[in-house]
Amino acid sequence: MKTLEITYKDEYAIVQMNRGKVNAINAEMVSEMREIFKSIAANDQVKGVILSGQPHYFSAGLDLIELFQYDKNQISDFFSAFGSLYLELVQFEKPFISAITGYSPAGGCVLAVASDNRYMADGEKYVIGLNEVAVNIQISQNLTEVYAFWMGDGLASKYILEGKLLTGKEAVSAGLVDELVPFEDVLGRAEKQMRLYMKADQKIWRNTKAKIRKHLLEKLDVNGKNSLKEAAELWWKPEIRSKMKAYVESFSSKKK
Amino acid sequence: MKTLEITYKDEYAIVQMNRGKVNAINAEMVSEMREIFKSIAANDQVKGVILSGQPHYFSAGLDLIELFQYDKNQISDFFSAFGSLYLELVQFEKPFISAITGYSPAGGCVLAVASDNRYMADGEKYVIGLNEVAVNIQISQNLTEVYAFWMGDGLASKYILEGKLLTGKEAVSAGLVDELVPFEDVLGRAEKQMRLYMKADQKIWRNTKAKIRKHLLEKLDVNGKNSLKEAAELWWKPEIRSKMKAYVESFSSKKK
Amino acid sequence: MKTLEITYKDEYAIVQMNRGKVNAINAEMVSEMREIFKSIAANDQVKGVILSGQPHYFSAGLDLIELFQYDKNQISDFFSAFGSLYLELVQFEKPFISAITGYSPAGGCVLAVASDNRYMADGEKYVIGLNEVAVNIQISQNLTEVYAFWMGDGLASKYILEGKLLTGKEAVSAGLVDELVPFEDVLGRAEKQMRLYMKADQKIWRNTKAKIRKHLLEKLDVNGKNSLKEAAELWWKPEIRSKMKAYVESFSSKKK
Numbered sequence: 001m002k003t004l005e006i007t008y009k010d011e012y013a014i015v016q017m018n019r020g021k022v023n024a025i026n027a028e029m030v031s032e033m034r035e036i037f038k039s040i041a042a043n044d045q046v047k048g049v050i051l052s053g054q055p056h057y058f059s060a061g062l063d064l065i066e067l068f069q070y071d072k073n074q075i076s077d078f079f080s081a082f083g084s085l086y087l088e089l090v091q092f093e094k095p096f097i098s099a100i101t102g103y104s105p106a107g108g109c110v111l112a113v114a115s116d117n118r119y120m121a122d123g124e125k126y127v128i129g130l131n132e133v134a135v136n137i138q139i140s141q142n143l144t145e146v147y148a149f150w151m152g153d154g155l156a157s158k159y160i161l162e163g164k165l166l167t168g169k170e171a172v173s174a175g176l177v178d179e180l181v182p183f184e185d186v187l188g189r190a191e192k193q194m195r196l197y198m199k200a201d202q203k204i205w206r207n208t209k210a211k212i213r214k215h216l217l218e219k220l221d222v223n224g225k226n227s228l229k230e231a232a233e234l235w236w237k238p239e240i241r242s243k244m245k246a247y248v249e250s251f252s253s254k255k256k
Numbered sequence: 257m258k259t260l261e262i263t264y265k266d267e268y269a270i271v272q273m274n275r276g277k278v279n280a281i282n283a284e285m286v287s288e289m290r291e292i293f294k295s296i297a298a299n300d301q302v303k304g305v306i307l308s309g310q311p312h313y314f315s316a317g318l319d320l321i322e323l324f325q326y327d328k329n330q331i332s333d334f335f336s337a338f339g340s341l342y343l344e345l346v347q348f349e350k351p352f353i354s355a356i357t358g359y360s361p362a363g364g365c366v367l368a369v370a371s372d373n374r375y376m377a378d379g380e381k382y383v384i385g386l387n388e389v390a391v392n393i394q395i396s397q398n399l400t401e402v403y404a405f406w407m408g409d410g411l412a413s414k415y416i417l418e419g420k421l422l423t424g425k426e427a428v429s430a431g432l433v434d435e436l437v438p439f440e441d442v443l444g445r446a447e448k449q450m451r452l453y454m455k456a457d458q459k460i461w462r463n464t465k466a467k468i469r470k471h472l473l474e475k476l477d478v479n480g481k482n483s484l485k486e487a488a489e490l491w492w493k494p495e496i497r498s499k500m501k502a503y504v505e506s507f508s509s510k511k512k
Numbered sequence: 513m514k515t516l517e518i519t520y521k522d523e524y525a526i527v528q529m530n531r532g533k534v535n536a537i538n539a540e541m542v543s544e545m546r547e548i549f550k551s552i553a554a555n556d557q558v559k560g561v562i563l564s565g566q567p568h569y570f571s572a573g574l575d576l577i578e579l580f581q582y583d584k585n586q587i588s589d590f591f592s593a594f595g596s597l598y599l600e601l602v603q604f605e606k607p608f609i610s611a612i613t614g615y616s617p618a619g620g621c622v623l624a625v626a627s628d629n630r631y632m633a634d635g636e637k638y639v640i641g642l643n644e645v646a647v648n649i650q651i652s653q654n655l656t657e658v659y660a661f662w663m664g665d666g667l668a669s670k671y672i673l674e675g676k677l678l679t680g681k682e683a684v685s686a687g688l689v690d691e692l693v694p695f696e697d698v699l700g701r702a703e704k705q706m707r708l709y710m711k712a713d714q715k716i717w718r719n720t721k722a723k724i725r726k727h728l729l730e731k732l733d734v735n736g737k738n739s740l741k742e743a744a745e746l747w748w749k750p751e752i753r754s755k756m757k758a759y760v761e762s763f764s765s766k767k768k
Contacts, residue, residue, distance in 0.1 A: 095673075116673060133456050133464055144467045150666040154406040154431040157468045161351075161372060161461070162452060175666040196674055200645050201752060205673070207742070208645055211656045212669045215731070219471070230463070240457060389712050389720055400723045410662040410687040413724045417607075417628060417717070418708060475727070486719070496713060 003029040004036060011198050012048035012095070013040055014187070023053050024063035025107045027074070030081045033111075037088055047202055048095035050190045051111060055183070056126070058100040059108030068248045072236065079232040082107070083140065084224030089114035090146060091217065093206050095197040099190040101183065104128040105165050106135065113146045113176070116209070119189040120168050122180040127165035129176070134163025135247070136240045138231040145219045151175045259285040260292060267454050268304035268351070269296055270443070279309050280319035281363045283330070286337045289367075293344055303458055304351035306446045307367060311439070312382070314356040315364030324504045328492065335488040338363070339396065340480030345370030346402060347473065349462050351453040355446035357439065360384040361421050362391065369402045369432070372465070375445040376424050378436040383421035385432070390419025391503065392496045394487040401475045407431045515541040516548060523710050524560035524607070525552055526699070535565050536575035537619045539586070542593045545623075549600055559714055560607035562702045563623060567695070568638070570612040571620030580760045584748065591744040594619070595652065596736030601626030602658060603729065605718050607709040611702040613695065616640040617677055618647065625658045625688070628721070631701040632680050634692040639677035641688075646675025648755050650746040654739050657731045663687045 003019040003026075015036055017023040040046045053059055062082075070078060089096065089111065098112040100120040109128050112118050120126060130147055132139040139160060148156040151174045159166065159174070171177035181189045197205060221227055234240060259275040259282075271292055273279040296302045309315055318338075326334060345352065345367065354368040356376040365384050368374050376382060386403055388395040395416060404412040407430040415422065415430070427433035437445045453461060477483055490496060515531040515538075527548055529535040552558045565571055574594075582590060601608065601623065610624040612632040621640050624630050632638060642659055644651040651672060660668040663686040671678065671686070683689035693701045709717060733739055746752060 117670065133460060136457050136460060138460050139464055139467065141467045141470065144464075148468075149669075152408050152431065152664050152666070153468070153472070154408070157405075157465075158373065158434060160464060160468060162449070163456065175664065178670065193674070200675065201648050201746075201749075201755075203749075204648060204650050204746060204752075205645060208651055208656075208672060209669075211651065211653045212660075212665070212672060214653065216665070234457075234460060237457075237459075240460075389717060392713050392716060394716050395720055395723065397723045397726065400720075404724075408664050408687065409724070409728070410664070413628065413661075413721075414690065416720060416724060418705070419712065490713075490716060493713075493715075496716075 001032045001036065004032050006036060008046065009191075011046070012050065012194050013046050014050045014052060016052045017054065017059055021054060022057040022060035022103070023108070024060050024066070025082070026063040026066045027078050027081065030078070030085050034081070034085050034088060037085075037092060041092060041094070046094075048097070048194050048197060049092070050097045050099055050187070050194060051115065052099040052187055052190070053101040053104075053108075056102035056121075056123075058098070058102055058104040058128075059111065060103055061105050061107035061109075064244065065248055065252060068244060075235055076232045079228035079235075080225050082110075083142070083227030086110055086114060086142065087220065087222055087224055087227060090213070090220065091222075093209065094202075095194060095205065095209075097190045097193055099187045100126070100128065100177070101186050102126045105131050106137070110143060113143075113150060117190070117193055118177045119179050119181055119186050119193070120171065120177045121183040121186050122168055123183060124167065126168055128168075128171050129165040130160055131163040131165050133161060136243050138234040140228050140231060142220050142227050145216060147176075149216050257288045257292065260288050262292060264302065265447075267302070268306065268450050269302050270306045270308060270447075272308045273310065273315055277310060278313040278316035278359070279364070280316050280322070281338070282319040282322045283334050283337065286334070286341050290337070290341050290344060293341075293348060297348060297350070302350075304353070304450050304453060305348070306353045306355055306443070306450060307371065308355040308443055308446070309357040309360075309364075312358035312377075312379075314354070314358055314360040314384075315367065316359055317361050317363035317365075320500065321504055321508060324500060331491055332488045335484035335491075336481050338366075339398070339483030342366055342370060342398065343476065343478055343480055343483060346469070346476065347478075349465065350458075351450060351461065351465075353446045353449055355443045356382070356384065356433070357442050358382045361387050362393070366399060369399075369406060373446070373449055374433045375435050375437055375442050375449070376427065376433045377439040377442050378424055379439060380423065382424055384424075384427050385421040386416055387419040387421050389417060392499050394490040396484050396487060398476050398483050401472060403432075405472050513544045513548065515544050518548060520558065521703075523558070524562065524706050525558050526562045526564060528564045529566065529571055533566060534569045534572035534615070535620070536572050536578070537594070538575040538578045539590050539593065542590070542597050546593070546597050546600060549597075549604060553604060553606070558606075560609070560706050560709060561604070562609045562611055562699070562706060563627065564611040564699055564702070565613040565616075565620075568614035568633075568635075569620075570610070570614055570616035570640075571623065572615055573617050573619035573621075576756065577760050577764060580756060587747055588744045591740035591747075592737050594622075595654070595739030598622055598626060598654065599732065599734055599736055599739060602725070602732065603734075605721065606714075607706060607717065607721075609702045609705055611699045612638070612640065612689070613698050614638045617643050618649070622655060625655075625662060629702070629705055630689045631691050631693055631698050631705070632683065632689045633695040633698050634680055635695060636679065638680055640680075640683050641677040642672055643675040643677050645673060647759065648752045650743040652740050652743060654732050657728060659688075661728050
């Protein structure tokens with residue numbers, strides 16, 4: 001795979017996002033991620049997945065520079081595929097743990113909130129959160145549900161409405177992140193938790209996860225096409241398009 | 257308006273409750289508040305509302321001294337109107353922030369819990385909470401829903417069942433209040449948050465609020481007449497009436 | 513009663529579990545507990561219940577040594593009765609407080625989570641939690657609902673999936689326990705809270721509890737036979753049976 005590196009351990013897999021320095025998410029990465037999670041779901045030998053990132057960047061979120069070039073069909077397809085990926089991750093039945101190796105805003109956070117545990121690198125610059133409101137992207141109902149699942153309705157309301165990026169400490173306090181660990185130990189901490197899960201009877205473990213997520217799954221619109229349709233539409237609103245252009249240009253110039 | 261003072265800023269309005277020293281809520285105040293919020297909801301020039309109070313008193317809650325004189329029809333009308341006001345506040349689509357300038361029990365808290373953010377004056381005497389059980393008033397289902405929204409079911413159960421008034425610190429810890437600030441900075445803090453909200457695309461902001469409150473609104477009985485019917489009935493239970501009388505008398509004598 | 517000791521105070525009852533040193537729960541204890549709670553529910557003179565345990569042990573949970581000897585019918589009957597007891601406790605309309613005098617894992621925690629308040633002995637060895645996953649027992653949907661009620665979905669997910677036993681401090685932080693008090697004050701603290709509840713109008717108090725638990729009760733499968741059916745079935749899975757055997761043997765040898 002071009003954007004992912006997969007390592008198989010005895011009982012579980014490590015999926016490392018591997019697209020440049022910041023792991024910006026584009027159509028290809030979404031497609032490969034859907035493929036690998038489907039393959040693992042169907043493989044009885046692989047009993048769990050850890051999703052990991054690059055040093056300092058779990059994922060910087062959607063690749064807005066690439067997405068800004070997409071035409072209407074491409075945007076519509078992208079949001080539909082990304083909405084489907086998210087749903088597939090939330091519905092994934094086996095243990096799924098995020099090793100958040102750094103910065104993880106918006107789209108990066110979307111992947112992480114679907115997992116059962118989130119261990120995050122301890123560092124001031126490593127922020128995480130659904131900051132869609134602040135970057136003029138329409139968050140979907142499906143995303144607000146999972147945020148509320150982890151942090152409760154009250155904090156989810158507060159943080160989503162202000163488009164907040166949380167520091168590690170804020171994220172732990174809010175229930176969004178399980179633990180902060182030194183950067184070099186993030187993957188190890190995730191693997192330790194995975195080995196703990198491997199000790200359980202896997203049928204009981206999966207039954208239990210299904211029970212815990214029952215009401216969450218009932219609340220989700222499981223048609224991926226609907227999930228981010230509104231976001232795809234608002235993407236083309238002229239005021240938003242021009243703000244996005246300014247954002248992309250400022251970001252492109254920073255990169256130089 | 258007799259009980260409210262309205263200030264229009266560039267993009268938002270400040271509604272200051274202005275009924276005596278303690279802002280006790282009576283039929284007239286409820287009526288005026290419903291009117292102003294309806295007018296703001298319909299006014300495209302006003303994009304948000306801050307609700308504020310008097311120094312040291314956001315609102316001491318229902319004006320029990322006046323309500324004690326109401327006859328059956330008046331009580332029934334009052335609870336119906338107050339229940340409707342509360343529902344209109346919870347359903348208000350634009351940014352709505354409470355600047356809690358002091359003491360805010362029962363009815364004062366009812367107004368505040370409907371808003372998106374609550375900034376509260378830091379001071380030992382400034383308590384807040386739905387203490388209905390402790391003052392022999394029947395809380396409505398609609399009120400328990402919003403309390404649980406902000407603090408989770410567990411804390412809502414604990415605090416409602418004991419009729420607890422929370423200190424500022426307890427309220428922040430419970431998620432009922434966002435931040436404590438020095439008394440003189442409460443309104444300024446609310447305005448700072450409002451200006452942050454004004455930076456967002458307002459269509460996206462309101463869509464987002466609708467998503468976050470979707471399940472809450474689904475749980476509410478949106479017929480204001482039902483909402484506090486039970487409270488109006490229990491109001492006339494003889495044991496409760498005599499306790500209320502003693503309370504009103506003790507409170508009236510304290511005032512002298 | 514053989515396994516319970518009942519003390520009637522002026523307005524409420526104290527039910528002390530009284531089955532050996534550790535209060536392991538067997539069919540007889542479940543039957544007696546269902547009987548006493550039904551009797552109290554029907555008795556207008558008794559307005560609340562405190563459930564207490566033995567010094568250092570609230571209840572060590574199900575009596576696995578005895579249950580390991582049960583045949584298929586007995587296990588099926590036991591889980592059905594225990595599921596019904598749990599439902600009856602969650603639906604109990606009067607004030608119900610747990611005085612957690614010590615260790616309280618799995619089945620001990622099941623009883624405690626049904627109550628309105630939990631006061632727990634402060635001590636390192638006194639852990640509490642639904643650790644079913646860790647001991648190869650299938651937790652029921654009904655149990656996950658109440659855990660999520662007290663601690664929110666996020667923490668409930670985290671702790672249930674790892675079969676976590678929480679220390680007192682962790683339990684308070686999670687909202688599972690209200691307060692830690694010195695061992696000798698646990699019952700006194702519970703009685704103090706009960707006396708506070710007795711000051712309220714009892715009709716208002718019970719109405720209020722019904723409102724707070726409305727959605728929780730709607731989520732429960734109130735047919736006790738269904739409630740723990742899955743647990744009874746998985747009980748006989750060969751791998752689980754053999755792990756249970758090893759556990760029972762290790763536990764039996766420790767006791768000597």
